[in-house]
Amino acid sequence: MHHVSLEETVNLAILAGEVMLINGAETSRAEETMDHIAWACGASAVNSFVIPTGVFLTVSNMEGRSLTAMRRIKYRTIDLERIAKVNELSRRLVDYRIEFTEAQNLLNNIAQERAVLPAVISIGASGVIGGGYAVVQSGGSGEMVGGFIAASGVSWIASLVTGFHGGQFIYEFLGGLVAAFIGILLQNYYSELNRDVIIVAGLMPLVPGMVITNAIRDIIAGDLLSGISRGLEATLTAVAVAMGVVIALSFGK
């Protein structure tokens, strides 16, 4: 391995942390990845600090110089595959299975690849979630189709709203509203359908699974600051969905 300068080390490590956090990794994983990468590049001391909205890193080298970098995270998405890729990359770098320059190129590719899930696939997957949940909740074939329609309607709203970069929680609120309206409408036309099962199935894609998991894992790892803020995010998401459903139900009684 050729000599890696302090600047190169910090740039690689903080990019890895940034990619991880943006794609939904928990705090301790982002911190550990940056630490491992910096140690593997020959640092003598590493301090990393990650909160849901920012990444901080200070690396010192053998000559006693140290360098601090910070990145502000504004948008977060969900892409578990990228997290797995960066995780794998840091392991290989630590075990000296890849060279520094190769790792740099790989990480730049991972960071830059356009990996937006096609709308058709995300709408279809949401529909399957809704239909599956309707069957699990003892719904018949009618409820299954209804759940599919409600959940894919919610996902369609998501693809519209995310295009505008609106504020937080708008999508969840609209999603709750749409799922409840679809349930009420379907029951108006086909009175034998169970409205409740359809609405619940339509709400399933709105469950903030990533946020809940990260909140739990941050609390376990002792990252209380991130754990609390993610727990609050999950709670507010649930409240937004509930508000949407309540408003639709009280209009459509």
Next chain:
Amino acid sequence: MVLAAKIVAAFLLSGAIGILYRVPRSVVFYSSLNGTISWLILYSLIENGVNVITASFCGSLAVGIIAETLARLLRKPSTVFIIPGFIPLVPGREAYTTMRYMVEGWQLEALSMGVQTLLMAGAIAFGIIISISGYRLAASFKFRNETGNVDEN
């Protein structure tokens, strides 16, 4: 027959969650399996008269244990297996029923259903906490005895 349909539905549901959260394609099958098994535990416990809160707790214990085991076997972050695992357990029906009771003005029923929802959600979160930290504790003891250092995954 109905149970078979429900198992297939739980499997497809977890698989679709895996696709939506971009679980790496090579492990989508295993993460759906985790969701199916945990849901089956929840369902069979409730059918045998176990309290829903205890059943949720047992289901999410299974989620954490299976996820950590698979994470070590397949060398992937355990989040990949946790999310599709626990979403079939989410008390969506109970949360919705609480809201419906509130809209219809049945405050007492809403209160009792709301408390049940919160306890189920708490049981799921705590089941995952206990199983992950318990698994880590056991694994670190085992690794420390064998190699003298701790494997962080």
